Structure formats: C-alpha cells, structure tokens
Amino acid sequence: MRTEDLPTVRALDLFAAMSDESFADLMQGAFFQRFPPQVMLIEEGDTADFLYVVVEGMVEMIAQGNERETTIAVMEPVSTFILAAVLRDAVYLMSARTLERSRLLMIPAESIREAMERDPAFTRAMVRELAGAFRGVIKSLKSQKLRSAVERLANWLLVAHDDQGANGTVTLGIDKRTLAALLGMTPENLSRAFGTLRGYGIEVAGREIVLSRPDDLRGLAKSNPLIDDRET
Amino acid sequence: MRTEDLPTVRALDLFAAMSDESFADLMQGAFFQRFPPQVMLIEEGDTADFLYVVVEGMVEMIAQGNERETTIAVMEPVSTFILAAVLRDAVYLMSARTLERSRLLMIPAESIREAMERDPAFTRAMVRELAGAFRGVIKSLKSQKLRSAVERLANWLLVAHDDQGANGTVTLGIDKRTLAALLGMTPENLSRAFGTLRGYGIEVAGREIVLSRPDDLRGLAKSNPLIDDRET
DNA sequence: CAGATTTCTTGATATTAATCAATGTTCTCC
DNA sequence: GGAGAACATTGATTAATATCAAGAAATCTG
Incomplete structure (x- = not known):
C-alpha cells in the first residue's frame, strides 16, 4: 500500500486524535484503490464492509427509489x-459512484469498530464527525x-462563490445533471433556474459562472446560516 | 427532582451502557420540567445549553426559513x-415546541460533554445513537x-399501521396540519392526498383512519425498507 | 350549552416543477 | 479533425403542489 497519503488521512479530524498505535492498527487491514470514473463503489442495501476515504477524485452519494435516483451529496478529498x-x-442507505478517476482508502468496517473499542479519543472524534x-x-x-428550486440554486452558487474566493466567478466541479440532482430538480429545470438568475447578474458559459451582482443574488437567495454555513 | 422516571431514562440505549457512577454524575445537574402545550422550548440559532429527553408528552422539531416553517420530526417518549x-x-439548527402537555428531562450540555470524556461506554453509545x-x-x-406527496402519505400510513398493531386502523397522534408539515406539504394538500387514497381503501373520520385494503395501499406506496424501516 | 375559535375540507386558480420532444453544444476518441 | 455520444438548452405541454377564499366540522371556553 502506498503510504505517502497516510499523513493526509491521519490529519483528518476523525483520525487526528488517535494514538499512533491505534492508527497503525487501523491501517493494518486498509488499502488504497484506484477507480475509473462512473464506477459504482457500493449499492444501497449492501452490508457495510468498508469505510471509504476519498483521497483523490470525487464520489457521488446517490439514493434510489421509484425508478429514479437523486444525489444526496458529493464527496471531495479528503473526506x-x-x-x-x-x-x-x-x-448502506446510499449508493456511491465515482464522478471522476478517484483514489480511495478502504478501511475494513471491523477495524473501525475495533478501534472504537480500544481508543476513546477515536470514539470521541467519531461522535464529533457524526454530529x-x-x-x-x-x-x-x-x-x-x-x-x-431557484432559491436552492442561488444559495448553492453563493456558497460555492465563497469557497472559491468570492472573486465574482464560480467554476462548476460537477456536471449540470449532477448539480440538478443534488439540488433536487431536473436538468431542464436547472437550465431554467439559471435563466431566471440571469435577471440577478448570473451569466453561464459552460462550467464557468459569472456572478456580476452578488448582492442582487443574495437578495433573492435569502441565505440562512442555519442552512448554508458549513459545519466547522 | 422526581426520580421515579429515572429508570426509564436509564434504560434508553444512550444511557444503558454507562457506569452507575457516570450516570449519577450526569443526573447531578439534570432536572425534570413540565411544559404546557405549544411552548417553544428552544429556538433555532440558540446555543445548545441542554440535552432534552422527552419523558411524557410530545415535542415537535421545527425548521424555519423563508417566512415558513416545516416539521422535521415529532419526538415521543422516551427519546x-x-x-x-x-x-x-x-x-441549534431546529426549534422545538411541545405539541401537548409534556414532561422533559433537561441535562446540561456541559455534563454530557464531561461524561463523554470520562466514560468510553457512554461515548460508544453516543456514536450508535448519532449514527x-x-x-x-x-x-x-x-x-x-x-x-x-401522496406516496409519502401512503407510506407514513403503512408505517403507523404497523406500529399500531396492523389491525386495519390508524389513530393520528398529531393533528393534520402537523402531519402535513412533517410530510412536506400544505394542509390543503394533505386533505386532497387523503382524498386520492380513498380509491385505495382509506377512510378518514377525524383522527381515525381505516385501511380497508392495505394491500392496495402497498401497491401504490411502493414501500422501501431503505426509507421506511425504523433504525433498530 | 352557546358562542367563539381553531382546524379541516373543498373549490377555483396560480405557481412551480416535471415530462416530452427537438435541437444545439460539448466532449471523446480514433 | 470529424463522427458519434453524451450533455445541455429551449419550447410546448402536462402534472403536481401551493395559494386564496369560503364554508363545514370540531374544539375550546366561559
């Protein structure tokens, strides 16, 4: 197993407080694996054999039902x-699929549960993570x-804008159909929602979005820290 | 503080594995309090001072925004x-309001965090609870x-039906406006959804619902254990 | 119990979002 | 670079849901 990424993993909130010994034990049965894009990593309904850590790439968490599917979240490194x-x-309640070529650390579920028995600091970190x-x-x-739908998009854009330095542009890291699913709408509707936002200073060119009047957008979005702020 | 309910609280998954000592410590600063119906216990945005345990009555978890409010969950004893x-x-990300006259155990947040530092079994129970x-x-x-909306109602009815003994009737424990909010629709729409379900053997008389043809209802509902099954 | 209040239902209408269909655009990969 | 595929947009239409308004039923209260 390639160990050069281990420090990155170790630095995650979840693992940072562990004793060296527990971390070593935990990594004992773990391994890195590369996957091409669009690979189903797990399917909802499967029993949970591994905990996954996205080290490189991007993974989509999907829920299925009613002959539809929707995106619950998009996981980026390192999470x-x-x-x-x-x-x-x-x-599993959700399926997971790579969005792009990705490298994942897979830790046997059993190891996680054992580490929790032995290392209280790890258990506490787990509590924080789950909360x-x-x-x-x-x-x-x-x-x-x-x-x-339009409000969800507006707020998503504002958050992405902040994440990317608030310099008046946002670059989409995912394609629009995925964004539509994440925001709980159809791709057609997402296009129309972008159309509506044109009136608020949004210009779309492929994956590049320009926010020419962020304050206008904020007026529409009615952002709410209790919905939009990231957990720290 | 009345101690007759402590065994019930102690028996909760969350507290069952604690040492007697930690539990005693935890209860040191805790107290029971009665509230009339429709009392706002906490408002979203407030800092978290207490962990609440519903011992008697019923509490609604509410989210607000956009000049609306919606019900996220209804908490019943003992949770x-x-x-x-x-x-x-x-x-807090949610507000909480009593739906009926309720008795709550309030445990200072600080005590919970301290107990987690000292009692690994408690921390592990916490992990399970949060997960x-x-x-x-x-x-x-x-x-x-x-x-x-109709599918959500159909599935909610089937779950309630099972909970209540699957004898062909369901009694609503909450009023319909609350049910509507919980299911993510307006009260008007809930009425119409019940109307639609008449074609599937549902008869509504106030808070008494008769399911005369549960199998028909199941046909419509397309229940999915990965959505509808309770966590054990 | 009567009156007042709240909750629920129903109908009419408006708004929002999904679907279907066609076309345009971008990306892939030989 | 060009054919094919996947992705994205647009328009027309339908379906789902919300809103507004009114009335009916249930409940609270003195």
Whole structure:
C-alpha cells in the first residue's frame, strides 16, 4: 500500500486524535484503490464492509427509489463516507459512484469498530464527525423543504462563490445533471433556474459562472446560516 | 427532582451502557420540567445549553426559513433531541415546541460533554445513537426527494399501521396540519392526498383512519425498507 | 350549552416543477 | 479533425403542489 497519503488521512479530524498505535492498527487491514470514473463503489442495501476515504477524485452519494435516483451529496478529498452504516453494522442507505478517476482508502468496517473499542479519543472524534454529518443532512432537508428550486440554486452558487474566493466567478466541479440532482430538480429545470438568475447578474458559459451582482443574488437567495454555513 | 422516571431514562440505549457512577454524575445537574402545550422550548440559532429527553408528552422539531416553517420530526417518549448541537457545542439548527402537555428531562450540555470524556461506554453509545439519527434524516431526505406527496402519505400510513398493531386502523397522534408539515406539504394538500387514497381503501373520520385494503395501499406506496424501516 | 375559535375540507386558480420532444453544444476518441 | 455520444438548452405541454377564499366540522371556553 502506498503510504505517502497516510499523513493526509491521519490529519483528518476523525483520525487526528488517535494514538499512533491505534492508527497503525487501523491501517493494518486498509488499502488504497484506484477507480475509473462512473464506477459504482457500493449499492444501497449492501452490508457495510468498508469505510471509504476519498483521497483523490470525487464520489457521488446517490439514493434510489421509484425508478429514479437523486444525489444526496458529493464527496471531495479528503473526506470519509458511509460512516454511519459502518458504525451500526447495517446496510448502506446510499449508493456511491465515482464522478471522476478517484483514489480511495478502504478501511475494513471491523477495524473501525475495533478501534472504537480500544481508543476513546477515536470514539470521541467519531461522535464529533457524526454530529457534524447529522447537522449537514438536516441542512439539506431544510433547504429541500423550505426553498424553491431557484432559491436552492442561488444559495448553492453563493456558497460555492465563497469557497472559491468570492472573486465574482464560480467554476462548476460537477456536471449540470449532477448539480440538478443534488439540488433536487431536473436538468431542464436547472437550465431554467439559471435563466431566471440571469435577471440577478448570473451569466453561464459552460462550467464557468459569472456572478456580476452578488448582492442582487443574495437578495433573492435569502441565505440562512442555519442552512448554508458549513459545519466547522 | 422526581426520580421515579429515572429508570426509564436509564434504560434508553444512550444511557444503558454507562457506569452507575457516570450516570449519577450526569443526573447531578439534570432536572425534570413540565411544559404546557405549544411552548417553544428552544429556538433555532440558540446555543445548545441542554440535552432534552422527552419523558411524557410530545415535542415537535421545527425548521424555519423563508417566512415558513416545516416539521422535521415529532419526538415521543422516551427519546432525546438536539443531541448533535450539544455535542458540537453549536447553535441549534431546529426549534422545538411541545405539541401537548409534556414532561422533559433537561441535562446540561456541559455534563454530557464531561461524561463523554470520562466514560468510553457512554461515548460508544453516543456514536450508535448519532449514527442512527443520521440514518433517520437520510431516510427523510430520500422520501422527500424521491416521492410524491401522496406516496409519502401512503407510506407514513403503512408505517403507523404497523406500529399500531396492523389491525386495519390508524389513530393520528398529531393533528393534520402537523402531519402535513412533517410530510412536506400544505394542509390543503394533505386533505386532497387523503382524498386520492380513498380509491385505495382509506377512510378518514377525524383522527381515525381505516385501511380497508392495505394491500392496495402497498401497491401504490411502493414501500422501501431503505426509507421506511425504523433504525433498530 | 352557546358562542367563539381553531382546524379541516373543498373549490377555483396560480405557481412551480416535471415530462416530452427537438435541437444545439460539448466532449471523446480514433 | 470529424463522427458519434453524451450533455445541455429551449419550447410546448402536462402534472403536481401551493395559494386564496369560503364554508363545514370540531374544539375550546366561559
């Protein structure tokens, strides 16, 4: 196993507080694996065998049902996914698919559960991580239930804008169909939502978005820190 | 403080594995309090001072925004709420309001965090609890994004039917406006959704619902264990 | 119990979002 | 560079949901 990325993993909130010994034990059975784009890593309903850490690339968390599918979240480096299923020794509630060529660290679920038995600092970090994840989903649910499609897009743009340096442009890291699914709308509707935002200073050119009048956009978006702020 | 309910609280998954000593410490600063119906217990944005345990009554978790409000969950005895905010020492993302006369155990947030430092078994129980809560919200989000209003109602009815003994009737424990908010629709739409379900053997008389042909309803609902099953 | 208040239902209409269909655009890869 | 595929946009239409308004039913209260 390539160890050059281990320090990055080790630096994650989730692993930072572990003893060296526990971390070494945890990595004992773990391994890195590369995947091409559009590979289904896990399917909802499968039993949770591994905890995944996205080290490179991008992974989409998907929910299926009613002959549809929707995107719940997009995971970027460096973050973990399907922690909750692993901890409960339960089946996955979401599927995961690579969006681009990705490198993932896979840690056997059993190792995680053992580490929790032995290392209280790790368990506490887990509590923080899960509490943060919980709050993240609550925010998504609030956004979905309280906002219209256009408002969801406007707020998403403002957050991305901030993330990318607030310099008046946003570059989409995912394609528009994925963004549409993430925001809970169809691709057609996303196009129309962008059209509506033209009146608020938004210009779209492929994956490059210009926010010429962010304050106008903010007026429409009615951002709410209890929905839009990242968990720290 | 009345101690007759402490065994019930102690029996909760969250507290069952604690040492007697930690539990005693935890209860040191805790107290029971009664509230009339329709009392706002906490408002979103407030800092998390207490962990709440619903011992009697019913509490509604609410999210606000865009001059609207929606119900995220209804908490019944015996369960805790706003655990995640307490653990992250963050502001609440949801408000809470009693639906009926309720008795709550209030545990200072600081005590919870201290107990976690000292009692690894408690921390592990916390992990399980949070992972379960996370999965619960994911299910709500899936329901909201993948299903129509009528489908959400149909599935809610089937779950309630099972909970209540699957004897062909369901009694609503909450009023219809609250149910509507929980299911992400307006009260008017809930009425119409019930109307639609008449064609599937549903008869509504106030808070009493008769499911005369559950199999028909199941046909419409297309239930999915990865959305509808309770976390165990 | 009567009156007042709240909740629920129903109908009419408006708004929002999804679907279907066609076309334009971008990307891929030989 | 060009053919083919995937992705994105646009328009027309339909479907789902919300809003507004009114009335009916249930409930609270003195």
